[in-house]
Amino acid sequence: MTEAPEKFVGGGVLRKEDPALITGRGNWVDNIRLPGMLHATILRSPYAHAKITSIDVSAAREQPGVAAVFTGKDLLEEWDKNPTANPAAVTGYSLSLAERENGGASVTPTADSTSESPVSEKTHTFCGWMVTEDIKVPDHLPVAVDEVNYAGEPVAVVVATDRYKAQDAVDLIEVDYEPLDVVTNMERAIQDDSPLVHEKLGTNKSYTWELENGNVDEAFNNAEVHVKERYIQQRLIPNAIETRGVVANPDPVSGGYTVYSSTQVPHILKSVLATYCGIPEQRLRVVAPDVGGGFGSKLNVYSEEVIALVLSRKLGLPIKWVEDRSENYLATIHGRDQIQDIELAATREGKILGMKVHLLADMGAYLQLNGPGIPLLGAFMYPGVYTFDAYGFSCTGVFTNKTPTDAYRGAGRPEATYAIERIMDALARETGLDPVEVRRRNFYEPFDEPTTTPAGIQYDSMNMQAALDRVLELADYEGLREEQRRRREANDPVQLGIGFSTYTEICGLAPSQVLAALRAGGAGWEQASVRMLASGKVEVVTGTSPHGQGHVTSWSQIAADALGVSPEDVEVLHGDTATAPWGRDTYGSRSLAVGGVAVHLAAQKVVDKAKKIAAHMLEAAEGDMEFEGGRFSVAGSPEKSVTMPEVAAAAYLANNLPEGMEPGLSEDYFYDPPNFTFPFGAHICVTEVDTETGKARIRDYFAVDDCGPVINPQIVDGQLQGGIAQGVAQALYEEAIYDEDGNLTTGSMVDYLVPGAPELPNYTLERTVTPSPTNAMGVKGVGEAGTIGSPPAVINSVIDALSPFGVTHIDMPASPWRIWQTIQEAQGREAGSREADLSGRPAQTEEGGEA
C-alpha cells in the first residue's frame, strides 16, 4: 500500500461514483428483476373531489396475466395489522397450536374478504411533523375508499405479470364517481362558505403557527418608512429525471421483507413502513439503490411504497411498482405554493426596525411527511442577513383539492429568501438608496461566534461584506450601471437589469432537541462507522443516502485524510439498512455538516485507538506518539515508527495488544450537531430583457458563496450550478397550474417547462471561506444554496431592467408573455388574457433556442 502524505480534502479528486454511471451499470429500482415478480399499476382518480359510488373490477380480473385486483376497501385491513399479532403471516408456522385454538390472528384476509367495516378509529397519516398541538390531520389511506380528494389519488391496484398487461386491466376498471365541489385556491379555501376538502375536519385550515420576537407593534408604530408587499410562490413540480419506484420482496422464511425504493430516506422509510404496516422493524430491510435525483421529492413516504409492501405480504411474491411521468406529476409531492405577505418598518436611512410576515401555505389534499413543517424552516430565514429587533411571523396551512406539497430543494428557505430579497429592493426604491447600500446598512458586522437573529436562533458565522465586495468586483458593478444608463438613454429595446440577492440559509438539519421543540417527529443526528480492515484498507459506513451528491467520493477524502491513507483504499457503504443500520438520510443540506462530520469524528476515534496500539508496539508512551501521513512515530526519534496498516494488522492479530484492550480497529460515532450551520453568499444576475418580445435572457450570473471549508471543489461547484439552475427555472420558466375543477393542466413535460440546455446560462462562481464554529471540520453545506439564493436575483434583475417603464413588481415565472404584459400594464395599456401564456413549452423553447 502506498503511503499518502498528501491531503485530499479540498483537492481535485474525481468522483468514484462515475465509472458505473457513465458505462450504463447503474443499479436503479427499475433494473431490479426478481423471480416471480409481479407488477402493480394504479388506477388514479380523474376527479379532484368526488364520492366513489361503485367500483367494478370484474373485467379487469379476467384479463390475461392479471394476478389480482384490489380496491381501497379490499386493502383496508392491511394498513392496520397489529405489529405483534402475526409477524410471520406469510408462512404462519410460528403460531402454536394453542394460539390457533383461540384464533390468534393467523389468517391473512384474502382479497375478497367481506368482513364488516374494518375501518379503525386511528387516523392514518404519512405526516411526521405535527407543527402545532391542534393541527388538523386528515385520514390518509394509501388507496381511497369512499372519497377522492385530488386528481391522481389511488383508487384501485392491478397486479399482473408485466406492466403492459397491468395497464390494460387498469383501463377496464369501472368506477362511478359523484363529483363534489372543488377548491383549489387557498384564499377561497379559508373563507367560511368554501367547499371543504375534508368534511370531517370542519375547516380547510390545518394549522396556524406563530413566532414573535421583540416589540413588533412598537417598531411599526415608530417607523418613518413602511413597505408592504405580496409575493406568490408558484407551485413547482420537482421533476427528478428518474421517477419513483419500489420493489417489495417477502422472505418466506423469516416473514420479513426487503424493500428497494428510489428514496432519499431509507432509514426514515423503514421506520414509517414498520409502523404503518405493522411489520416488526427488525424484519424489514430497506435499500435505496442508485437514485436518479430527488430534490426533496423522494424525502417522503408514499402510498405506493406501502401498497407494494402490503401486496407482497398478501400475495407472498415480489411486487414492483414504477411511476410513469404523468403519475409523477400527480402523485409525487409538489413544492412551494405559498402566498407571502411581508411588511418592513424602517428608518428613512433604510435601517430596518421590524418585519412582519404572514403566509398561506398550500398543503394540498393531505399532509405528507414534512409538509406542515416546510414553511417553518422558512420562518427562521425571513430576516435573512439583516439584523434588527422586532420580528413577527405567522403561517396558516391550508387544504385544497390538489396534490400534496412538501420539501422541494430549499424547502421553505427559497421562499423566505425570495421575500426578503425582493422587499429589500422595494425598501431601496422607497428610500432612494442603491440596492447594494440598503443591504450593507442592515448587514451584521462580520462574526465568527454564534450570534442571535431576529427570529431567535443563532447564526454560526458570517462575513457578508467580504462576499458582497467580491461579487461587485467580479461583476464590475459600476461598469454594468454605466452600460445600463447608456441603454436607457438610447431607448434600447433590449434593456439591461442588474439583480441582487444576499442570502443565508439553514443547513445541517438538525440538533435533535431543536427538532423536538419544533414538534418534528424525528431526530437529527447522523451516524458513521469507520473500520480499518486487517489489510490496511478502510470501510466507511454512513447513514447519509446520496443520490447525486457524491458522498462516496467526499467521505473517502475525509476518511483518507484522517487515517493517512489514499481515498482509493476507502470503500463507502450506504443506503442499505442491512449494512448501514443507523442513519437519518440525505436532505436539507445536512449530509456534510452532520454525516461528513460523523465520518471525521469516527475516524478520529480510530486514530486514538491506533495511537495506543502503536505506542505499545514501539514501546513508547502514548503521549509521545505523533501521527502524520499515515505513520505513527515517537516524538524526537522519527526512525521508530509504524504505519496505520501495520497497526491495523496488529489490532486484528490481537497477539500483542495493550493490557485489557479489545481487539479490532473499528469505531462508531453518532453525531448530534449542537447547532445548524449557515452558509451565505452574494449573487448578481445580469439580465437582458427584450422589451418588445418580453424575453428575458440571463447574460451573466455571478455568485460568491461561502459554505465554509470545501471537501471537493468540483462537487461543490456542481451543486451550485445545478442549484442556481433550479432557482432560475422557478424564476423564469416553471409553474404547475390547476384549472378550477382541480385538473393539473401542466400535466406533462410538454406543458411544464423544465429548462433544457439552451434555456440556461453559465455561472461565474467564487468562494469565500468562513468556517463554522459548530462542528469539528468547520463545514456548512451547499446542496440547496443555489436554489435559495438565485430566484430573487433573477427577478430583481428583470424588475431593474423594466424600471424605466415604472415596473416595480412581477410574479414568477417571468415568462415572455408575463413580462410583455407587465410592460403594457405599467404603461396603462390593456393587456391580453393570461390564456396566451399557457400555450406551453414549444413556443417558449423556440424562443429559447434563438438566444
Added chain:
Amino acid sequence: MRRIQMTVDGRGHIAEVEPRLLLLHHLRENLGIGGVHWGCNTTNCGACTVLMNGESVKSCTVLAVQADGAEITTVRGIMENGLWHPVQQAFHETHGLQCGYCTPGMIMASVSLLKENPEPSEQEIREALEGNLCRCTGYENIVKAVQMAAPYVRRSEPVAAS
C-alpha cells in the same frame, strides 16, 4: 406477436414481440439492458437515447418492430479497446453528471452530435442537447464535457481510463 432480430452493442438478438412494444422496453425488459434509461416515455427527456444504425433516436419513440434488422448502440457499447469513449471520460473529468440518470442518454446524444458536427460551438452543443433534460447539473459541465471530448473524437483517440 412478431419475430424480430437486431444487433445490440455487437450482439445479435432474436425475439417475439407484441407490435405495440416500444424499443425502449424491448431493450430493457426483454434484453435486460439496464443502461438504457427512461424518464417520460413521451419523447421529452432524452434519457432513453440510443444510436440506431448510427443515428441517435429516443428509444421510447420507436417500436421494437421498427427496429427489426437494425444495429443499436447503447452506452454500454461505446468503449474502445477497453477504454472509455472520450465522451465518457470527459463527462467524468468535467463532473458532467451528478445522479447519473440522464447520463447514458446525454452521452449518446453527445456522441451523435460529435459525429455530425466534430467542432461544435457552445451554442450548437446546447441546442443539440435540447431534447435531453438533466435536473442535476444545470448543463454547464455537460457542455464542457462535449467541448473537452471533441478534439479526441476528431482524432478518434480514446483517452486513458483513470
